[in-house]
Amino acid sequence: MTARHYYEVRGWLLASPYLLYTLVFFAVPLVWALQLAGMDWNLIAPQRTWVGFGNLVEALHSPRIWAAFVNTYKFLVLFLPLVLALSVGIALLVNGLPRGGHWFTVLFFLPYLSSGVATSLVIQGLIAVNAPLNRWLVSAFGFSPPWLESPGWATVVIVVLIAWKFSGYYALVYLAALRSLPRELWEAAALDVPSAWQRFWRVTWPNLYPATFTVTVLATGLMFSVFTEPYVLTQGGPQLATHTWQLEIYYQAFANFRAGYASAVALLNAVATFAGVAVVRWLMNRWGRAHGFEP
Amino acid sequence: MVSSHRRLRTGGLYVAALLGSAAAVFPYLYMVLQSLAPWDEVERVIWPSRLTLRSYVWLFTGGETGLARPWLRALFNSFLVSGADTLAMVAFGAMVGYALSRIRFRGARWIESFLMFHMFYPAIILIIPTFLIIRYLGLYDTYLAMILPKAVSVWAIFMYTTFFRSMPEELLDAARVDGAGEWTVVTRILLPMSTTLTTVVALVLFMERWTELLWDLLAVKSYKYMTLNVLLATMKGPYGIYPGPLYAASVVLTLPVVILFLLFSRRFFSGFHYIFR
Numbered sequence: 001m002t003a004r005h006y007y008e009v010r011g012w013l014l015a016s017p018y019l020l021y022t023l024v025f026f027a028v029p030l031v032w033a034l035q036l037a038g039m040d041w042n043l044i045a046p047q048r049t050w051v052g053f054g055n056l057v058e059a060l061h062s063p064r065i066w067a068a069f070v071n072t073y074k075f076l077v078l079f080l081p082l083v084l085a086l087s088v089g090i091a092l093l094v095n096g097l098p099r100g101g102h103w104f105t106v107l108f109f110l111p112y113l114s115s116g117v118a119t120s121l122v123i124q125g126l127i128a129v130n131a132p133l134n135r136w137l138v139s140a141f142g143f144s145p146p147w148l149e150s151p152g153w154a155t156v157v158i159v160v161l162i163a164w165k166f167s168g169y170y171a172l173v174y175l176a177a178l179r180s181l182p183r184e185l186w187e188a189a190a191l192d193v194p195s196a197w198q199r200f201w202r203v204t205w206p207n208l209y210p211a212t213f214t215v216t217v218l219a220t221g222l223m224f225s226v227f228t229e230p231y232v233l234t235q236g237g238p239q240l241a242t243h244t245w246q247l248e249i250y251y252q253a254f255a256n257f258r259a260g261y262a263s264a265v266a267l268l269n270a271v272a273t274f275a276g277v278a279v280v281r282w283l284m285n286r287w288g289r290a291h292g293f294e295p
Numbered sequence: 296m297v298s299s300h301r302r303l304r305t306g307g308l309y310v311a312a313l314l315g316s317a318a319a320v321f322p323y324l325y326m327v328l329q330s331l332a333p334w335d336e337v338e339r340v341i342w343p344s345r346l347t348l349r350s351y352v353w354l355f356t357g358g359e360t361g362l363a364r365p366w367l368r369a370l371f372n373s374f375l376v377s378g379a380d381t382l383a384m385v386a387f388g389a390m391v392g393y394a395l396s397r398i399r400f401r402g403a404r405w406i407e408s409f410l411m412f413h414m415f416y417p418a419i420i421l422i423i424p425t426f427l428i429i430r431y432l433g434l435y436d437t438y439l440a441m442i443l444p445k446a447v448s449v450w451a452i453f454m455y456t457t458f459f460r461s462m463p464e465e466l467l468d469a470a471r472v473d474g475a476g477e478w479t480v481v482t483r484i485l486l487p488m489s490t491t492l493t494t495v496v497a498l499v500l501f502m503e504r505w506t507e508l509l510w511d512l513l514a515v516k517s518y519k520y521m522t523l524n525v526l527l528a529t530m531k532g533p534y535g536i537y538p539g540p541l542y543a544a545s546v547v548l549t550l551p552v553v554i555l556f557l558l559f560s561r562r563f564f565s566g567f568h569y570i571f572r
Contacts, residue, residue: 011400018391018406021447026413029424036423043427093315096308106560107316110323113552115506117528118545122322125329125338125538132341168319172564176571214571225419228508232528246419246509253423254513266420273417 036263043259055264065265067240068248069272071155075223076276078159083219084212086167091174092204105175108168116165116228123161124148124233148234151241158229158242166222170215177211178204206291213284220280224273245269323549330542337539350539354547365518366544369526374551376441376511376522377504384448384500385493392455393481397467407456414449426513440514441522445504451496454570458492459485494559495566502552523548 012019037055041048059065090108094101111119126133127147137144145153189203227246230236236243236251249269253262325341330350332343337350354366395403395410425444426435434440462485470480486493511525521529527544534541556563 007398008400011394011398011403014394014398015391015403015406017387018410018447018449018452021387022409022413024428025425025444025447026416026421029421029428032424032427033420090315093308093312096305097312098305100312102561102564104312104316105564106557108319109556109560110553111319113502113549113556114323115508115524115527115545115548117506117508117524118326118548119322121527121531121541121545122326122329125542126322126325128338131338164319164322172567173571176568179568211571221415224417228528231508232531249419249422250509253426259423259427263420263423266423270417270420277415 033263033266036260037267038264039260040258041260042257043253044257048260051260055261056268058261059264059268064240064243064248065268067236067243068245068269071241071243072223072226072245072272072276074155075159075162075226076220078155079163079223080216080219082159083163083167083170084215086163087170087215088174088205088208090167090171091178092200094171095175095178105168105172108171110168111165112169114165117232119161119165120229120232123157127157149238151239154234154238154242158226158233161229161233162222162226166219170218173214174208174211177208181207209288209291209293213288216280216284217277220277221273224269224276245272326542326545326549330539330546332539334537334539337542350543351547353537354540354543365521365526366523366547368519369521369523370547372438372520373505373523373548376438377501379438379442380445380504381497381501383442383446384451385497387447388451388455388496389486389489389493391452392459393485395452395456396459397485410449410453410456414453422510422513425510429514436515436517436520438520441511441520444510444514445507448496448500451500454492454496455489458489462488491562491566491569494562495570498556498559498563501555505552 038050038052039048040051040054094105094108097104125131128134129144134144147157148154185203185207189199193199193202225246226244227250230242230244230247231250234242236247245265246269249262249266252258252265328341328343329337331346331348332340332350333345333347334349336343355364394400395407429435429440429444434443467480467484470484475483506524507522508524508528511522512528515521515525518526523544527541527548530544531541
């Protein structure tokens with residue numbers, strides 16, 4: 001066996017776990033998903049009816065799908081500014097501390113370790129009707145918000161909960177970016193731009209663009225795959241205000257046993273995710289070029 | 296004048312950091328306090344009048360699932376499933392990453408570009424067929440049903456490929472000149488140099504696996520295989536009348552990852568900065 005062959009064989013052998021995995025858990029399911037999307041099948045019965053584009057057409061006429069579609073963008077519009085402000089704020093704060101920055105970073109990062117199930121339970125307990133928070137709000141202001149009963153407030157609860165979880169994690173991305181900026185930049189900025197606020201908008205924020213790009217793309221992908229929080233807290237309600245793609249796929253496939261229809265919804269979700277992430281990337285690239293960053 | 300101004304500013308930063316981090320950890324604190332509160336005070340007060348372990352005792356001795364101590368079993372299941380998957384994901388990540396970055400074989404480039412596509416694919420589209428595959432393989436409602444579909448992490452492969460490629464060739468050549476075989480190069484040079492990366496990769500993967508809900512919810516139906524995270528989500532309804540134990544279960548679910556993270560936090564952050572530089 002020549003050396004050349006030796007490398008060929010070993011390369012393929014070492015890569016084989018990935019190749020096997022891709023075949024069994026990616027390629028086969030992908031083809032199967034496409035086939036399922038054109039069928040009417042309840043996951044169990046032997047008979048499967050071919051309905052072609054029937055599932056897709058039905059999905060496009062379903063108010064539940066449109067709710068999921070609209071909610072993604074509603075979440076995105078609320079979540080992005082909130083999580084960007086929080087994570088930049090945390091990064092600047094921790095970076096400005098002369099000592100103890102590490103331990104504060106640890107504290108800010110802790111929410112990321114939480115399980116969505118556990119934190120949803122805690123939040124539910126915190127905003128329960130007779131819990132201390134609501135009793136205090138009633139005594140201080142005479143009312144407390146209908147947290148999970150009103151579409152608006154339920155959306156806010158879910159978005160704030162996810163922002164709480166991810167801001168410490170995204171802050172690490174900003175912190176890494178801040179620390180890699182050249183020292184001369186701050187020295188020059190301190191001389192040229194006197195106000196700290198102006199310095200932030202004219203020097204810091206534009207220079208953090210690559211980190212903002214990363215965080216924005218990650219956060220966009222995240223908003224297309226929200227499941228745990230609404231599953232535990234609202235089951236998609238009230239009035240579908242927190243209904244998501246993942247919830248719809250889960251309910252249709254494993255509660256209503258409509259495997260074909262759920263596959264069609266999953267296909268739509270995949271297309272929506274690709275399109276959504278592509279649009280956000282395109283917008284971010286445009287914005288970056290305006291600030292002199294080449295994508 | 297200048298120094299007093301600066302001191303005031305630094306003081307303000309510390310106050311903001313304290314308040315902010317208090318908001319970050321408040322739900323954790325609330326969770327722990329509620330889990331230790333007497334049952335008539337759970338969700339009624341923030342600071343319990345006294346602390347009791349009743350919720351924990353009840354959690355680990357009682358249960359209404361027909362199975363003795365389902366919560367202890369679920370904790371064990373979580374460790375088993377997350378541990379096995381993290382080990383597999385890290386080992387396969389390093390192995391495939393090494394092949395793609397350090398072995399010249401036809402197809403390596405092709406596999407690598409496919410990897411990028413694979414990484415950003417919305418996984419939800421595959422969940423129903425994956426469920427069907429697991430069922431056809433006769434693995435439904437077993438540990439393997441939870442472990443196998445998550446045993447390879449494309450992200451881990453990508454991280455190791457990038458990292459191994461960034462290592463200077465001279466270093467490896469020097470070792471080879473000294474008579475080191477390929478195996479020695481891997482175990483004595485590449486792996487020891489990647490401990491920081493391994494910490495980040497393993498911690499992130501363990502955390503994600505530990506809190507996975509959707510797949511574990513589908514893959515098994517018996518209480519004896521359920522992970523703690525799934526049991527907590529499933530038991531929320533039936534245990535609604537026992538909020539204390541639910542808080543205790545949340546604490547038990549959160550504690551292992553928090554301890555693990557605190558042990559490795561320094562190395563985790565330095566590795567994270569290296570990755571996102």
